[in-house]
Structure formats: C-alpha cells, structure tokens
Amino acid sequence: MSGIDLSSLAISWMAAYGAPMVTGMLYLGGLGVPLPSTLIVIAAGAFIRQNLLDAYSTPLLGYLGTIAGDGSLYAVGYFASSWLNQRFGQTSSWKNAQRLFTRRGGTAVFLTRWLLTALALPVTLIAGSSGYGFKKFFTFAMLGELTWVLVYGGLGYAFGSQWELISDFISNFSGFVLGALALGVGIYLLLHFNKKK
Amino acid sequence: MKSLIEKIKSISIIQIIALILIIGGIAIMIPKGKGMFDFYKEASYAAENNFQAGNLSPDLIRPWMSLRYVAVAYAVPQKYLFDELHIQPKKETSLIGLARLNLQMQLGTVDGQPAILKHVKTVILAYRANPVMTGLIEQKVEDWMNVAYIANSSGIPADSILQAAGITPVGNAYKPLGFLSDETHYNGGVKALIAAIQKIVDAQGMKP
Numbered sequence: 001m002s003g004i005d006l007s008s009l010a011i012s013w014m015a016a017y018g019a020p021m022v023t024g025m026l027y028l029g030g031l032g033v034p035l036p037s038t039l040i041v042i043a044a045g046a047f048i049r050q051n052l053l054d055a056y057s058t059p060l061l062g063y064l065g066t067i068a069g070d071g072s073l074y075a076v077g078y079f080a081s082s083w084l085n086q087r088f089g090q091t092s093s094w095k096n097a098q099r100l101f102t103r104r105g106g107t108a109v110f111l112t113r114w115l116l117t118a119l120a121l122p123v124t125l126i127a128g129s130s131g132y133g134f135k136k137f138f139t140f141a142m143l144g145e146l147t148w149v150l151v152y153g154g155l156g157y158a159f160g161s162q163w164e165l166i167s168d169f170i171s172n173f174s175g176f177v178l179g180a181l182a183l184g185v186g187i188y189l190l191l192h193f194n195k196k197k
Numbered sequence: 198m199k200s201l202i203e204k205i206k207s208i209s210i211i212q213i214i215a216l217i218l219i220i221g222g223i224a225i226m227i228p229k230g231k232g233m234f235d236f237y238k239e240a241s242y243a244a245e246n247n248f249q250a251g252n253l254s255p256d257l258i259r260p261w262m263s264l265r266y267v268a269v270a271y272a273v274p275q276k277y278l279f280d281e282l283h284i285q286p287k288k289e290t291s292l293i294g295l296a297r298l299n300l301q302m303q304l305g306t307v308d309g310q311p312a313i314l315k316h317v318k319t320v321i322l323a324y325r326a327n328p329v330m331t332g333l334i335e336q337k338v339e340d341w342m343n344v345a346y347i348a349n350s351s352g353i354p355a356d357s358i359l360q361a362a363g364i365t366p367v368g369n370a371y372k373p374l375g376f377l378s379d380e381t382h383y384n385g386g387v388k389a390l391i392a393a394i395q396k397i398v399d400a401q402g403m404k405p
Contacts (some may be wrong), residue, residue, distance in 0.1 A: 160341065165238075
C-alpha cells in the first residue's frame with residue numbers, strides 16, 4: 001500500500017469513527033508505526049473547523065494518544081537496553097552518543113516531537129535505552145507533542161477547506177528542515193575533521 | 198593520476214559520510230524549498246483570481262481544492278456534484294482534496310493533471326447550462342457556505358436571501374458567511390446571520 005493510500009484510509013477512518021480513531025492512530029504513530037501522523041493532526045484541525053469532529057474531545061484524546069505512544073516506545077527502548085548495551089555498550093561511538101544525549105537529550109526530544117518528526121523514533125529509543133530519565137523525557141515529550149498538536153492542528157483549523165494545501169506545505173517544510181540539518185551536520189563533520197587533521 | 202588515486206585513498210570514512218550528508222541535504226532541500234515557494238502562490242490563488250467576485254472560469258480548479266470548496270466557489274450544489282461525478286456523498290469525500298479523491302477513485306491523469314479536474318470542469322459547465330435545484334443536502338446553513346451556494350441549492354434567489362437578512366445584494370453573494378458577517382459587522386455576528394438565512398431557507402427553500 002502506498003503512503004497516499006494509507007493517508008486516504010486514515011482520513012476515512014477519522015471521519016467514520018471520530019476522536020477515538022484519531023487517538024488510536026496517534027498512539028500507534030507515537031509508537032513508531034509508519035502512519036501519516038502529521039497529516040492526521042492537520043486534517044483533524046480542518047475537520048473540527050468543518051464540524052466533522054468534536055472540538056474538545058479530538059485534540060485532548062489525540063494528545064493523550066500521542067504521549068502514550070511516546071511513553072510506550074520509551075519503554076521498548078528501556079527494556080531493550082540490556083541487549084543494546086551488551087551489543088554496542090563497549091564501543092566508543094555508543095558511549096559518545098549516550099554522553100551527547102545526556103547533555104542535549106531534552107532539546108532532541110522536544111524538537112523531534114514536532115519539527116524533526118522523522119527522527120522521533122530513533123531519538124525515543126535512544127532515550128529509553130541510554131538511561132535518560134523518564135520524567136525528563138516525558139516532560140520534553142509532552143511539551144513537544146503539545147506544540148505539534150497546537151501548531152499543526154491549529155494550521156489545519158485556520159486553513160479549513162484548504163487544509164490539503166497546508167498539509168503539502170508542512171510536508172515540504174519538515175523535509176527542508178531535515179535536509180538543512182543533514183547539510184549542517186555534514187559541514188560540521190567536514191570542518192571538525194579538517195581541524196583535527 | 199597517481200596522486201589523484203592517493204588523494205582518493207586518503208579520504209576517511211568521516212569525510213565520505215560528511216559529503217553524503219551535504220549532497221543528500223542539498224538534494225532534499227531544493228525540491229522541498231520549491232514546494233514551499235509554490236505554497237505561497239497557491240495560498241494566494243483565491244485572492245489573486247478574485248474568487249469572491251463569482252462566475253469563475255472552471256479552468257481555475259486546482260488539485261488541492263475539495264469538493265466543498267469547489268461547490269461554494271462555483272455555487273454548484275454539492276449533491277449535484279456528487280451525483281454527476283458518481284461519488285458516494287460521505288462526509289470526508291467533500292472535505293478531501295480533488296487529487297486525493299482522484300487517487301481513491303483510481304481515475305488516473307489527463308494532461309499531467311488528476312483526471313477528476315476535467316470531470317469537475319465538465320460538470321460545472323453542464324450545471325451552468327442547465328441549473329438543477331437539489332435542496333440543501335447539508336440541511337443546516339453553515340459558516341463556510343456563501344449566499345450564491347445556498348441560493349442555487351435551495352432555489353431561493355440570492356438577492357432575496359441577502360435582502361431578507363438585511364445585507365445589500367451588490368457584491369456579497371460569493372463571500373463565505375463567516376467573512377460576510379465580519380465585513381458587514383452583522384448584528385449578532387455569524388451565528389445571527391446563519392440563523393436569519395436558515396429561517397428563509399426553512400420557509401421558502403426546496404427540501405432535499
């Protein structure tokens with residue numbers, strides 16, 4: 001099934017089953033199932049504006065669904081940590097990644113909830129498996145997901161019947177930011193390497 | 198040649214990763230940046246083409262428009278569009294973009310555009326040649342509708358609706374009710390305007 005087919009299916013389910021379906025899909029999205037979660041949030045905002053979904057229960061349940069998904073995925077990382085540590089724990093790159101995550105983990109968790117959503121899955125798994133505190137993780141995840149629901153759902157609401165247009169824009173924007181991040185990391189590595197040399 | 202091979206051999210894994218990230222990053226940013234630029238063109242499309250003046254050319258239909266958007270912009274009853282396009286009138290089918298609807302219906306493309314665009318154009322022209330009253334299938338007047346759409350669906354002339362609601366008929370038929378109430382500072386806001394129009398539709402309009 002192509003991504004677009006899945007999007008259409010998700011929209012049909014939202015329209016047919018309302019807020020509980022939005023909750024279920026956002027939970028699965030938070031858990032790492034490749035569902036078009038951002039599109040679901042934008043469409044939910046637009047459908048609330050068009051009186052197809054309830055304005056109170058949809059954002060609230062959707063938000064709860066997505067943070068529950070984050071928590072569950074963290075638990076997966078947490079329980080897999082012994083295997084991961086056994087497998088990679090002695091390598092310097094794993095130790096470096098852990099150290100880096102302890103210093104900058106909050107920013108990474110926050111940004112990957114709403115801006116760099118493509119990286120949310122690995123970041124959550126690393127958080128769970130690297131011993132990053134659950135309270136800290138959950139606080140940043142809650143803030144990030146709140147931003148995600150408010151900004152993207154709000155844009156869907158504001159654009160109403162033109163929501164497909166804003167959905168395209170956000171998809172392009174997220175891709176652009178991800179590309180810029182890759183470019184930045186590439187330049188950093190190149191300069192850092194040359195300095196060391 | 199030999200020195201070039203030596204140079205290539207001296208490139209480390211880190212440098213290769215860095216180059217892949219730089220090239221990959223640029224390769225992603227260019228099309229995405231173009232897509233973002235296109236958004237600004239499309240977002241101002243309705244204003245640039247003066248949709249509020251009405252009597253639009255069917256050539257102005259775009260893939261991101263939903264059937265509801267087309268119905269209001271062209272003042273064609275949704276029921277007519279559903280029937281003529283052989284689409285099941287579900288809630289979401291009127292809210293998703295034509296491109297997505299085209300994909301769901303597996304209609305393919307014509308001249309590089311979703312085929313449904315051509316079908317919708319044909320249906321609009323057919324409606325203009327022979328308008329059909331269907332009644333307001335939505336039953337209730339809502340803020341996204343405009344008076345021209347309500348008029349064509351219910352069979353009550355747009356001027357009559359506007360006059361009964363206490364709004365001058367000139368240049369207001371194609372403005373969505375939410376926008377119209379704001380612009381005219383309608384007493385009681387959009388809810389009062391909707392209630393006034395609902396009263397007229399209930400009293401004089403054709404039932405779906």
